[in-house]
Amino acid sequence: MPSIDRFMVAPPQQTEPPVSSPAPTPNGHTSARTLGVIAVPAQSPATATPANLSAAHSTANRTPAWLLLALLVLAGTGWLLWRRSHRLARETDRLARQHRALQSIHKRLRNESEQLRQQATNDPLTGVLNRQAFASGLREMLEHLSHYDQSVHLIVLDLDHFKAINDRMGHLVGDQALTLVTGVAHEHLDSADLLGRFGGDEFLIACTDHDPASAAALAEAIRGAVETEAARHEPPLPELTLSMGLAHAGPDTGYSADALFARADAALYEAKRQGRNRVVTASDDPPATTSRGIERHL
Numbered sequence: 001m002p003s004i005d006r007f008m009v010a011p012p013q014q015t016e017p018p019v020s021s022p023a024p025t026p027n028g029h030t031s032a033r034t035l036g037v038i039a040v041p042a043q044s045p046a047t048a049t050p051a052n053l054s055a056a057h058s059t060a061n062r063t064p065a066w067l068l069l070a071l072l073v074l075a076g077t078g079w080l081l082w083r084r085s086h087r088l089a090r091e092t093d094r095l096a097r098q099h100r101a102l103q104s105i106h107k108r109l110r111n112e113s114e115q116l117r118q119q120a121t122n123d124p125l126t127g128v129l130n131r132q133a134f135a136s137g138l139r140e141m142l143e144h145l146s147h148y149d150q151s152v153h154l155i156v157l158d159l160d161h162f163k164a165i166n167d168r169m170g171h172l173v174g175d176q177a178l179t180l181v182t183g184v185a186h187e188h189l190d191s192a193d194l195l196g197r198f199g200g201d202e203f204l205i206a207c208t209d210h211d212p213a214s215a216a217a218l219a220e221a222i223r224g225a226v227e228t229e230a231a232r233h234e235p236p237l238p239e240l241t242l243s244m245g246l247a248h249a250g251p252d253t254g255y256s257a258d259a260l261f262a263r264a265d266a267a268l269y270e271a272k273r274q275g276r277n278r279v280v281t282a283s284d285d286p287p288a289t290t291s292r293g294i295e296r297h298l
């Protein structure tokens with residue numbers, strides 16, 4: 001009697017699931033399959049020994065995906081930083097160019113403003129202060145020194161027979177005579193002193209730090225030096241001489257600019273009357289009338 005075991009169905013063999021088995025290659029191994037991005041030979045059941053599996057595993061571990069990703073991020077960040085620094089360098093260049101351009105505009109404007117200031121305050125021929133600038137400087141000087149009871153001396157000087165020089169030698173030489181006078185006067189003055197042109201052939205000097213004697217000596221020194229320089233001038237200007245009126249302002253006379261000018265102008269008139277080419281010092285009394293019959297103001 002056959003035993004009942006003969007009729008029992010044998011249990012199926014345990015095999016690899018067909019879907020997960022890769023197709024074998026001609027050499028009997030399975031084809032390479034990828035793990036991440038690294039190709040790892042797939043192990044046939046016959047060759048998938050623990051040693052082979054560990055080798056494949058270590059090959060995959062050599063360059064893991066996260067490292068590649070990190071490298072990619074680093075490279076991208078580096079490129080972005082490079083692009084940004086390149087842009088910054090270009091922007092810095094542009095700003096530097098703009099800065100240089102602004103500096104040169106600033107310099108030009110400063111020069112132009114200095115030129116305008118010069119034109120507004122200085123006589124174009126001789127470069128000394130014009131009448132308005134001189135008057136304002138003199139008023140400031142008087143106001144300042146009045147606080148210390150100090151003296152201010154004013155010299156009004158006029159070229160003698162200047163019309164004759166112009167007529168005989170021409171206006172160009174006449175101009176040279178005017179600049180010769182201001183050049184000589186300038187050499188005798190301190191930086192705090194004022195030199196201005198009243199108009200035509202008349203000039204003004206205001207100086208501090210003088211007593212009446214030293215102020216008169218200063219005026220005399222300028223008069224004598226003009227004579228000397230006029231003789232040396234080419235062409236020589238033997239007729240070029242100066243008449244000068246000198247007056248002072250102090251605590252005893254008061255510090256009025258107009259009163260000071262009136263006294264110095266009266267003294268100049270007296271110098272002309274006495275024969276020219278001389279210095280006359282004014283008395284501290286106000287002149288009785290305007291010396292030349294017309295009102296003259298600073």
Ligand SMILES: Nc1nc2c(ncn2[C@@H]2O[C@H](COP(=O)(O)OP(=O)(O)OP(=O)(O)O)[C@@H](O)[C@H]2O)c(=O)[nH]1
Nearest residue numbers: 158159160161162163164166171172174175200201
């Ligand atoms: N070359 C030149 N001449 C000028 C200038 N300004 C004024 N003058 C001349 O200066 C002369 C002044 O002459 P006047 O005021 O008559 O006096 P003066 O001939 O000097 O005679 P006194 O003052 O009496 O000694 C005039 O002939 C003006 O034409 C100038 O800038 N250049």
